[in-house]
Amino acid sequence: MKNKFSRLLVTAFCGGLLLAGTTGCFRVSSETAMLRDAVLQNTPTAEWEEQIEIGLGRISFAVVQLGGAVAARFVDLPPEARTVLNSAKGANASVYHRKGGSLDDFNPQKVLAQADKNMEKRGWYRLVGVLRERELVAVYVPEDVDLARDAEVCVLVVNESELVCAGARSDLRPLYALGMEKAKEQFPELAASRPN
């Protein structure tokens, strides 16, 4: 009886580990980690404190979507929320807060160059780079992205006090349709009939 219980416990533990491993609950993607490291390595005098690092893979999102479908029976979810939830296939984020030290040596150009180099090794390129005052925002996409139904993106945002690196994977088609619908509400000329 004791042996049977111990075997059950070990099996459950291994199963839990396997589930966490395959769903990647506590791991960010390699790309997100590379963006994070580009900042951490180039700000040696800053003291960054990890706030959260989380990753949800396909399986985790499938579980979330199932949960959403069940919840929709009892709670009236807005259609936009349902669209976003159903489109997502994975997400991960790494958030740090600067608790001390200084950013006197913060060189956004160097951070951007390092991030570009790191991402290029993984087959990604920088779609957008914005630097304003002491805030840097960069968006990366894979070189071979061409499928709207399975698109990926990685984002880096860093300023004097926060560092956020995030990645997402989703089916863009319903999101595009949703975006266009909202844009037409805001800008009626988008919905106007075409000139002859």
Place this chain on the structure above:
Amino acid sequence: MKRISNSFKRNLLAAAICTALVTGTTVMAAENGAIDFGKFKPAPGAEFVEVNIKSNLIEMVTNLAKKAEPEVAEVLKGLKQIRVNVLGLTDENRDEVQNQIQKVRAQLDQNGWDRIVTVMKDAEDVGVFVKTRGSTAVEGLVVTVIQGQKEAVIVNIVGDLQPEKLAMIGERFDIEPLKKIGAEIKPVKKSEATELN
């Protein structure tokens, strides 16, 4: 003698390759309408925006837009790359950026691009260039703007640009610059370039 001759040939080949590389690394207009502005470095405290949209992403968006906005998809279909640089100007980088833009313009003039729009008004300095293929096809567009002492913008759009479709999009969404550019993009000689007041 044969050995010297081979060595001489190798040196000549090396020199030719080096020359090609050196001329190739200056700001040059490639045959397909893309230009290399060089690398712009963000100056401390100044704004910096860089957008680089490649053909695979454009194709993906074209496919997405096909049903909802077919005329927009039609314009996007021929595009291969869109590159935008916005640079804030400070005392540190102003001269360098302005010189680089003037250099880009000079190179475009020398390399078969047509300057179709020139604006010099107040503190604004705008130049629009197109690269044509034959008499009707436009394969590249470059817009350079120096906005007083504050900002510089360079845009390069590469691909099969159809002027009538650009003008149509401009009409559809009431975008003045597109209406004008769509009307102006046609093979013109430098002497006939439009000066806008």
